[in-house]
Amino acid sequence: MKNWKRQWKTELDTVIPELSDSVKNAPINRTESSTPVHSTKKVARFSLKSKIITACASIAVVMIVALSWVFIPIINGGGNGDNGDDFVPAVITVEINPKATFVLDENGNAINVVAMNSDADVILADKTRFKSMINKPVSKAVEVFVDYATRLGYLNVDEQDAIRLSRVGGWKKDWNNSINNDLKEYFKNNNYKVAVLNEEVALTEFCTRTGVSDIKSVSDLTTWMASAPTLYGARDVGDFGFEVLQQTYIDEVVKTFAVNDLSEMLKRLIIDVSDAQTSIGQALIKGDYVKISYVRSQFNLKYGTSFRGYDDMLSFFMNVTNNMSELITRILTVDSPLNFSLILEEIENSFKIDVGAYKKLAIAPESLSDYLKKQEVVCNMTFNKKVSDNRKVIDAEREDFDYDGWLLEFVSNGGLEEIW
Amino acid sequence: MLNKIKYLKINATKKENLLFNKRGSKKIVKAKELDKLLCEIQSGDNSSFERLYLETKRGVYAFLYTYLNHHENTEDAMQTVYLKIKQNIDKYRAGTNARAWILQIAKNHALNELKKSDRITYTDNIDCVADEVHIEAEGIADLMKRVLTEDEQQVVTLHVLWNYRHREIGEILGCPTGTVTSKYKRAVEKLKKSLKGVKG
Numbered sequence: 001m002k003n004w005k006r007q008w009k010t011e012l013d014t015v016i017p018e019l020s021d022s023v024k025n026a027p028i029n030r031t032e033s034s035t036p037v038h039s040t041k042k043v044a045r046f047s048l049k050s051k052i053i054t055a056c057a058s059i060a061v062v063m064i065v066a067l068s069w070v071f072i073p074i075i076n077g078g079g080n081g082d083n084g085d086d087f088v089p090a091v092i093t094v095e096i097n098p099k100a101t102f103v104l105d106e107n108g109n110a111i112n113v114v115a116m117n118s119d120a121d122v123i124l125a126d127k128t129r130f131k132s133m134i135n136k137p138v139s140k141a142v143e144v145f146v147d148y149a150t151r152l153g154y155l156n157v158d159e160q161d162a163i164r165l166s167r168v169g170g171w172k173k174d175w176n177n178s179i180n181n182d183l184k185e186y187f188k189n190n191n192y193k194v195a196v197l198n199e200e201v202a203l204t205e206f207c208t209r210t211g212v213s214d215i216k217s218v219s220d221l222t223t224w225m226a227s228a229p230t231l232y233g234a235r236d237v238g239d240f241g242f243e244v245l246q247q248t249y250i251d252e253v254v255k256t257f258a259v260n261d262l263s264e265m266l267k268r269l270i271i272d273v274s275d276a277q278t279s280i281g282q283a284l285i286k287g288d289y290v291k292i293s294y295v296r297s298q299f300n301l302k303y304g305t306s307f308r309g310y311d312d313m314l315s316f317f318m319n320v321t322n323n324m325s326e327l328i329t330r331i332l333t334v335d336s337p338l339n340f341s342l343i344l345e346e347i348e349n350s351f352k353i354d355v356g357a358y359k360k361l362a363i364a365p366e367s368l369s370d371y372l373k374k375q376e377v378v379c380n381m382t383f384n385k386k387v388s389d390n391r392k393v394i395d396a397e398r399e400d401f402d403y404d405g406w407l408l409e410f411v412s413n414g415g416l417e418e419i420w
Numbered sequence: 421m422l423n424k425i426k427y428l429k430i431n432a433t434k435k436e437n438l439l440f441n442k443r444g445s446k447k448i449v450k451a452k453e454l455d456k457l458l459c460e461i462q463s464g465d466n467s468s469f470e471r472l473y474l475e476t477k478r479g480v481y482a483f484l485y486t487y488l489n490h491h492e493n494t495e496d497a498m499q500t501v502y503l504k505i506k507q508n509i510d511k512y513r514a515g516t517n518a519r520a521w522i523l524q525i526a527k528n529h530a531l532n533e534l535k536k537s538d539r540i541t542y543t544d545n546i547d548c549v550a551d552e553v554h555i556e557a558e559g560i561a562d563l564m565k566r567v568l569t570e571d572e573q574q575v576v577t578l579h580v581l582w583n584y585r586h587r588e589i590g591e592i593l594g595c596p597t598g599t600v601t602s603k604y605k606r607a608v609e610k611l612k613k614s615l616k617g618v619k620g
Contacts, residue, residue: 004611005580008560012478012581015561017495019473023503028464029510097590097597156598159605418579419586419601 046233046252046375088170089222092179093210094142095164096149098123101210102133102141103222108175110134110141114225115232116211122386123148124230125379139178143186152383153390155194160410162195162419168206169218176200191398193406197420233375237368245371246364253378254337258361261381262344263331266324269303269353273320304354319351337362357381454518462509473502479519479581480526485561486573487530497533501526519582520592560611567614572607575600 090104098120103112113133115124124130129148133141146155146163155161165179180198187194207215215221229235237245276295283291296307299316307313327347334340341362344355361378365371410416454475460468480501485494504525512521558566564573571593578584578592586604590597 004560004615008482008564008580009478011559011561012481015491015559016477016481017498019470019502020499023499023506024466024470026503026506028461028466028469029507030462030464095587097587154596154598156596156602159598159602161598161601418604419597 046248046257046378089218090138090167090169090171090175091206091218091221091225092138092142092168093166093206094145095166095209096146097154098145098149098152099210100124100145101225102138102145103225104138104169104175108138108172108178110136110138112222112225113141113145114228114230118232119154121231121233121375122152122379122383125376126383129383130230137178138175139182142179143182146183146186150190150192151390151394152386153393155192157190157192157194157393158396160193160195160406160415162197162416164209164420165196165198166206166209167198167200168203168221171200188403191400191403193401193403193410195407195410195416195419197416231372231375231379234372237371242368242371245368249371249374250337250364253361253374254340254364255334257378257382258340258358259331259334261385262355262358263328266328266331266347269320270324272299272302273317277317304356305352316351323350337364451517451519454522455515458509458512458518458521459514461506462512462514469502469506472505476522479577480522482561482577482581483523483526483574484530485565486570486577487527487534489565493533497526497529501529504529519584523582523592563611563614564607567610568607572603572610575603576607576611579604 087106090108091101092104093099093101093116097117099116100120100123101114101116102110105111110133113124113130115121123145133144136144142165149155150157155163167176176198180196183196186192201209203215203218203221207213207221212221212224215224240248276299279295280292283289283295292310296310296313299305299313300307305316307316327343331340331343334343341359344359344362347353347355357377361374365374454472457468457472457475461472477498481494481498484497484501485491488494488497505522508525512518564576568576574593575589578589579586584592586600587597590600593600
């Protein structure tokens with residue numbers, strides 16, 4: 001397999017030109033520019049990725065329990081958690097693409113979890129989901145987090161994938177064994193092929209992987225986590241003036257997220273209308289009025305419509321078919337919260353569709369706490385959409401297979417190195 | 421900081437342990453090397469610039485080619501990209517992501533070139549005798565062009581020539597790690613199948 005890589009590199013060496021003299025002799029610009037491209041000045045970002053990730057291909061997940069021991073580098077002085085009576089906090093970072101860090105108490109229960117990137121915000125923004133990981137054995141807490149990430153489509157369940165766990169502090173073997181066993185059972189029961197790379201690392205490496213700095217000890221880390229906001233997007237907002245945050249909100253939430261989300265919803269509506277018309281046509285032929293009633297109730301549930309009867313529904317379908325495409329085109333050119341609000345009003349009046357959630361987002365935040373609340377709303381909307389988009393993948397039937405055997409092959413083919 | 425591995429005697433071979441650690445170190449060293457070179461260029465060291473070119477030319481060329489689809493245009497673009505590196509070196513911040521900085525310059529230039537040419541797609545005619553860079557048998561680069569999608573080419577280029585992990589590529593391209601893995605796997609399968617066909 002490596003031959004083609006070597007061949008490619010050799011070929012590149014024959015075609016790539018030398019640097020021209022004009023480039024070699026060109027002066028190096030050593031003067032400071034007044035408009036740096038890659039400035040250390042932070043750019044305010046809304047916590048959520050504005051680009052909506054489409055549902056992933058199905059993921060096959062294999063977990064090795066035994067083999068994960070092979071890939072645990074043990075660091076001198078890393079701490080083994082068996083030091084007499086002295087309690088050393090234990091911390092673990094779970095990286096899938098959502099990345100979150102869990103802190104454990106002396107019993108190996110997760111007592112706090114903090115999002116370390118914006119994808120983890122989607123999971124942790126909801127209080128119920130957050131609480132489902134707290135005051136539980138770390139193995140269960142991690143499993144819950146992994147399950148959310150899988151349902152959101154962050155793992156490729158139909159092909160191979162891998163997650164990475166990085167541990168630091170006073171870890172006990174039992175806790176680690178439990179994590180490996182529980183994750184293995186989770187993946188095995190679902191026939192997912194996912195490898196787990198589970199490593200205990202030195203503090204500096206842990207901080208690099210987790211994305212924190214200025215941490216001198218594990219206690220420093222847990223102290224920081226105890227006071228840090230749970231959401232990644234909530235952590236650096238204090239660095240920016242409120243005007244900057246407001247503008248970021250308008251650009252990333254109103255003009256990008258909400259506009260795209262609404263237009264996707266309306267595009268789905270067009271498809272649903274077309275499918276419904278087909279179903280109703282067939283139902284009419286058979287005289288199946290129960291079916292027609294079912295179609296009506298499904299629309300009311302999904303789009304917040306309230307059809308009084310069959311004619312009402314047909315009139316709605318005709319309205320959508322004739323006018324929705326043009327409306328979607330206008331939505332995609334929205335340039336301000338005001339224009340977005342006007343379009344939402346028009347949708348409400350003309351189509352009687354429930355756009356309440358978008359109306360809330362259309363208003364720019366008026367304070368920092370308002371900004372943070374809206375951040376949570378966006379995270380939760382994204383969560384619901386991703387779960388819905390990925391439902392087919394998760395619910396698909398999968399054949400049982402020997403994943404221990406698969407995992408051995410995956411590892412020996414360098415699968416873990418490819419991903420991590 | 422590298423992790424020491426106390427190898428655990430299980431059925432997996434020692435090779436995988438060493439391979440994992442070795443490859444990990446290689447990647448870390450490479451990224452730091454590039455950062456160091458860029459810092460030296462910032463202080464006016466032209467010889468570091470030439471070393472930078474040697475270290476990165478394969479990756480930059482292949483990356484540009486995925487956009488420009490034409491060897492001559494890619495050659496020209498290479499010269500411009502490295503000139504821009506010199507011209508913008510004051511904007512690079514030490515300790516940040518050197519590979520990403522270089523690739524961003526390359527990508528911006530490629531996209532500008534495409535805009536200028538109204539996205540006219542050139543395809544190298546490997547039968548053209550006049551083409552100086554023509555390789556008699558179809559090379560890997562042209563094979564990739566023929567059998568892989570643009571996304572797959574980028575994933576392969578970033579992984580093989582820039583040593584990015586799938587997770588990092590996912591962050592660069594804005595897609596889940598799993599998607600990158602499956603694209604890479606598909607790309608390699610397509611290449612292997614095509615190469616088998618060529619060998620007969």
